[in-house]
Amino acid sequence: MKYIIGNWKANKNSADVIHWSDVFLKEYIFQENTTFIVCPPSPFLRYMQQAFKELKNVIVGAQTIASVEEGSYTGETTAKTLQGVAGFTIIGHSERRKHFHESDGDLASKVLLAKKYNIEPIYCVRDEKDPIPEGVTFVAYEPVAAIGTGQNEPPEQVLIMKKKMTLPKDCVFIYGGSVNETNSASYLATGEIDGFLIGKASLDAHQFLSIGRNG
Ligand code: PGA
Secondary structure (H helix, E strand, O other): OEEEEEEOOOOOOHHHHHHHHHHHHHHOOOOOOEEEEEEOOHHHHHHHHHHOOOOOOEEEEEOOOOOOOOOOOOOOOOHHHHOOOOOEEEEOOHHHHHHOOOOHHHHHHHHHHHHHOOOEEEEEEOOOOOOOOOOOOEEEEOOHHHOOOOOOOOHHHHHHHHHHOOOOOOOEEEEEOOOOOOOHHHHHOOOOOOEEEEOHHHOOHHHHHHHHHHO
16 A cells, blocks of 8 residues: 655645645545545644545544643643544654654654554654654654755665664555655655655645655
8 A cells, every 4th residue: 555645734724725625526536555644734634534534545634643641731632632533643743843842752652642542643753763662553754854845865765764764563664855746656666665744745636646646
């Protein structure tokens, strides 16, 4: 299975989301070997889950979850509240590590909570030095220099890093960093990269879908 994961970050308003979903619904073609995971800002998760509920191999995911289970934590979105809405959650994106000072300990708690509430973590690492908590299956390697810069890391380089990492058994190995419809096929051609975490190019439904069709 190939996984095409869209990370919208803090982009789009309600009107944009309706438009994106309309285009996606119109252009989506089911492929047995391809799963699309769309991670919008959390207020739009429910809407998108409902919009895509008839589509096979399309799942919505969160961009992060709280490291606490429930209680007096104003503003947090927990795994418990997302149960049954998000099938996946990104955990440990480098932007969260940097801007929100998330530690390896916080991230390990998030993994446990996600699993407890049947949400599959997509665990992001910047290089081989970031530890991967137990229970993780989806590992997204995202070199910081490649994120949002247009400077995607070449596939050969990604495979060198993959060899250096201590990956879980039966790992689903995802690459992220300036992936677009032009460069995506070269990663899949290696046979060692199972999909992508896509920022900018996922903001356009047409581009996002064409990355899924390329491999
Ligand atoms: P990018 O973002 O595709 O815009 O480089 C990737 C990410 O941050 O997940």
